[in-house]
Amino acid sequence: MATGYLYHELFGWHDTGTNAGLFPADHRMGIQPFQHFENAETKRRMHELVVVSGVIDRLTRLEPRKATDEEILAVHTPEHLARIQAGSDQPKGGDSGDGLSPFGPGGIEIGRLAAGGMIEATTAVVEGRVDNAYALIRPPGHHAEPDLGRGFCMFANLAIAAQAVRRTHGVERIAVLDWDVHHGNGTQKVFWNDPHTLTISLHQDRVFPPDSGLVDERGEGAGFGYALNVPLPPGTGRGGYLSAFDRVVAPAIERFRPDLILVASGFDANAADPLSRQGLTSSTYRDLTQRLLDLAATHCDGRLAMSHEGGYNPVYVPFCGLAVIEALAGVTEPLTDPYEPIFGGMAGLELQPHQTSVIDQVVPFLDDIH
Ligand code: 6DK
Ligand code: ZN
Numbered sequence: 039m040a041t042g043y044l045y046h047e048l049f050g051w052h053d054t055g056t057n058a059g060l061f062p063a064d065h066r067m068g069i070q071p072f073q074h075f076e077n078a079e080t081k082r083r084m085h086e087l088v089v090v091s092g093v094i095d096r097l098t099r100l101e102p103r104k105a106t107d108e109e110i111l112a113v114h115t116p117e118h119l120a121r122i123q124a125g126s127d128q129p130k131g132g133d134s135g136d137g138l139s140p141f142g143p144g145g146i147e148i149g150r151l152a153a154g155g156m157i158e159a160t161t162a163v164v165e166g167r168v169d170n171a172y173a174l175i176r177p178p179g180h181h182a183e184p185d186l187g188r189g190f191c192m193f194a195n196l197a198i199a200a201q202a203v204r205r206t207h208g209v210e211r212i213a214v215l216d217w218d219v220h221h222g223n224g225t226q227k228v229f230w231n232d233p234h235t236l237t238i239s240l241h242q243d244r245v246f247p248p249d250s251g252l253v254d255e256r257g258e259g260a261g262f263g264y265a266l267n268v269p270l271p272p273g274t275g276r277g278g279y280l281s282a283f284d285r286v287v288a289p290a291i292e293r294f295r296p297d298l299i300l301v302a303s304g305f306d307a308n309a310a311d312p313l314s315r316q317g318l319t320s321s322t323y324r325d326l327t328q329r330l331l332d333l334a335a336t337h338c339d340g341r342l343a344m345s346h347e348g349g350y351n352p353v354y355v356p357f358c359g360l361a362v363i364e365a366l367a368g369v370t371e372p373l374t375d376p377y378e379p380i381f382g383g384m385a386g387l388e389l390q391p392h393q394t395s396v397i398d399q400v401v402p403f404l405d406d407i408h
Contacts, residue, residue: 041367042162042171042343043097044155045085049176050078052149053131053142054190074140075313076190079352080305081176087356087373088174088363096367098168102155102175104147105198109157112201113194113228115185122146122192134177134187141177141192149192152177156199160343164203164298170331170342170366172303174359178347180222180302181247189220189246196302196345197228200235203298210234213296215287216241217279217326218304218347219314221251221267225302231261236294236407240282242307242314243269243396253399256406263406266290270396275317275387278397279307283329286400291333293407298341299334305349305358309381312350319382320361320375327365342366354381 054074057063063071073079088094110119118135125132126146133140134149141149152175159173179196181189196214203209213236214229216222222239229235241251257265268282291299305323307316334342344362349355357375364372 039368040098040168041096041363042100042159042168043088043094043174043363044100044102044159044171045174046102046151046155048148048151049174050082052078052145052176054140057140075350076178076348078176080349080355081174081346083352084356084359085174087360091360091373093360093364093367093369096369097363100158100162100171102151102158104150105153105157105193109198109202110153110193112205113184113197118185118187122149122187134182134192136186136188139187139190139192149177152179153193153195153198156195156345157202160199160203160300161206163341163343164207164209169340170334172344172363172366174346176346178304179345180216180218180225180347181220182224183227188224190348191224194224194228196300197225199345200300209297211294211296212298212300213291213294214238214300214302215330216302217307218302219307219311219316220246220304220348222302223247223250226255226265229261230257230265231259233260233264236264236290236296238266238287238290240268240270240279240287242274242316243271245314253396256403263403266400266403268397268400270316271392272315273317273386274393276319276322276382277387277389278393279318279322280325281389281394282397283326285397286404288329288333289404290407291337293404295337297338299330299338301330301342301344302347303344303362304347305355308349308351308354308358309384310351310354317381317384317387319378320357321378321382323358324361324365324372327362331365
């Protein structure tokens with residue numbers, strides 16, 4: 039069993055600056071300069087834990103390359119690409135579209151490397167060079183829409199990779215699970231009319247984008263029924279997530295019979311994340327990964343590739359990320375997560391009735407997947 043792993047130092051050099059996006063530093067308003075929430079720390083420290091834990095020795099290292107115009111334009115409009123290029127050509131850089139998503143001069147090159155990184159990881163899986171893969175890339179991608187960068191995202195990395203392996207390797211049916219705590223609006227929008235791409239997003243109800251990811255968003259036209267959204271209430275922990283997986287994600291994937299499973303893997307539903315109010319610990323990320331491996335083994339020869347998204351606690355993201363990578367690689371003696379007893383031992387993390395009532399609303403939609 040081989041697990042691909044992709045990281046590059048340049049991902050840490052994607053410059054989001056000291057303007058927290060929503061709140062530009064301004065001493066007159068008492069707003070102190072600080073790093074943008076989406077900075078290099080969580081990613082860099084996750085990579086360092088992969089190395090220091092020794093798990094790196096169990097992985098097949100993959101190298102990113104820059105996504106081409108053709109690959110990006112399979113998902114984005116020429117106007118979007120031109121806007122990013124224009125910002126990238128400015129001496130101080132630009133923004134991907136919504137004012138929350140800054141990048142530095144030449145920033146498009148790192149955006150291309152992130153998208154191309156996910157293409158490489160997904161291609162390695164599809165070609166059977168590795169069984170599964172994790173692309174620890176930055177900037178993230180799941181909020182980026184065909185014509186608009188949003189929510190810290192420049193290009194729709196996962197969607198670009200999905201379209202790339204369709205074109206180059208004839209992959210047809212692709213299931214996407216997005217477990218980032220924010221709604222995967224960008225991926226959903228790319229595949230809104232597509233019955234060959236099932237998109238499932240588990241997210242905290244109406245955080246970001248503030249108005250999207252409701253249960254009644256289900257796709258349109260031929261794609262109706264192939265978008266699923268489970269907007270979990272704040273305070274959802276292990277019980278609610280495993281219930282959503284077992285009652286929605288697993289049966290949806292079973293009915294869909296994908297040729298490939300892709301995951302938008304954010305770690306911002308962890309119990310210590312500053313941008314959300316959920317309660318996951320590393321053991322739940324590990325167990326979700328094991329369930330996906332089992333589904334992939336049953337339906338698509340184990341083909342599973344993950345694309346890193348959000349996660350903003352630099353202390354805890356590395357443990358959650360390592361648990362996923364250990365599970366992918368079949369590590370039988372995982373590193374002990376020192377925070378698991380504190381974060382996972384809190385009351386209320388078991389399944390709650392108000393979480394079940396959200397999941398209950400989505401379960402009948404499984405009948406429309408063919
Ligand atoms: N802003 C991400 O983790 C990015 O999904 C998350 C972006 C969240 C921004 C914070 C937020 C609001 C809320 C309401 C109105 C406007 C802005 F893409 C990833 F990096 F993965 O809640
Ligand atoms: Zn997120």
